[in-house]
Amino acid sequence: MSVVIPVYQGEATLAAIMAEIECLTSVTVSPDGYPFVVREVLLVCDNGPDDSARVMRELDAQYGFVRAVWLSRNYGQHAATLAGMASSGNEWIVTLDEDGQHDPGDIGGLLDTAMREQASVVYAKPTNPAPHGYLRNSASSTAKWLLTKLFSGSNAPDYQSFRLILGSIGRSVAAYSGSGVYLDVAMGWVAGTVVTSPVRLRDEGDRRSGYSTRRLFSHFWRMILSSGTRALRFVSILGVVVGAAGAAVALFILVSRLAGNEVPQGWASTIVIVLLGFGAVLFSLGVIAEYIGINVNMAMGKPPYLITTDPAHGPLGRRHPRVP
Structure with a gap:
């Protein structure tokens, strides 16, 4: 697996996340008995306002599995995620936030869901409200429902930044997506089965969100414009x-x-x-x-088709016996 983390304000949280991921860099067995290993963590510097770049350099020197990806300026979370996906080189890609809200220990559950449902994309589906307040959570849920049901026609049941993606799908999306495309809409164009897996969100602590009301509305409007016809x-x-x-x-x-x-x-x-x-x-x-x-x-950059490998010979075709 490759783990992609777009970094904007990660100075205070990245070290703790890397410590949690470190235990997954040796062979780990999921609850359903599928062994997996995190081979690399790609920290994508999106040129935020804090000293994240220094922390990234320190983590790159401390851990052999950490690799820093440097962007020329601030491009936004989705562009940074695409850059990390394009730089990955493993069978599965996991994307998660820098703020510690997502528990790396849930990666095994996402993998189990992918194998059980034979899905090429698995979104984490929170079982508890996000720690943003009722108004923002309601607006976010409404926006995602409108995008999925009325505009995009995508088969994605929910959009979260905590995702498990087949490496071939993720790298292909990163290769053809235009500058104005919304990442999850682009994956909906080519992904086969897209499902969700339950997770519990953790508290972000004192970290302030990098999204103002204006940026959130702009983000939603771009989702609509890039969702298709x-x-x-x-x-x-x-x-x-x-x-x-x-x-x-x-x-x-x-x-x-x-x-x-x-x-x-x-x-x-x-x-x-x-x-x-x-x-x-x-x-x-x-x-x-x-x-x-x-x-x-x-x-x-919406492609008319995407050539992939035989699913039976790839990661989804592996039927490991359940570990007792």
Whole structure:
């Protein structure tokens, strides 16, 4: 396994995380009996405001399994994670945060879920609320639901920064993703089975979040823009609905006049023209948006296919006996 940790404000927490991961650098057996070993930990420096770079250098010198990846400037968590995934070289990639909220001891449970479900991506699913307050937790849950159900059409049931990914999938995503793509949306394009595994989040302590309200909203908006063309199709659907309403109103007015009912002069033709015309405009915009969406997907690097190895001969094909 390769563990990827994007580092922005990790000065106070990285040393403790490395001490926890160190015990996983020798062969460890998961609860279901699958042996695994962490071969490398990739610390990706995202040029944060603290002295994380110094700590990374010290950890690189102290541990043989630690490797620092240096970015030229601050690019954000997802870009840093992609850089770490591209630099990895093992069968599985684990991504987790620098703040100690994720317990490295849960990696075995993620692996068991992957083998049990034959999944190429496993997201950690917290069994307790994240330590951010009710308002932020609610907003985060709502945003993830909107993205998954209404916009992306992804098969990912939840998005968390604590993930287990097949190495071939992770490195391929890192290779083709454009600069504006959202990492989890990109994985949803090519990953097969995507599932979740229960974990318990730990407290972050006194560490302040690096995401302000403005950055969180910007992050959510980028998720929507990079999620594909499903949102654009709402325009076409709205046009059809408005046009149908115009046709229904015209039919109602015609039937009313044939029945001898009085209809206000001028109102009938005006409302029908407005509804039919507005519906036609919206439908036309939706068609144009679909053409734009195709080019957007190309710009984001969405691949038409991804060639991989025979799953039966890779990590998912290994059926180790359960350890008594």
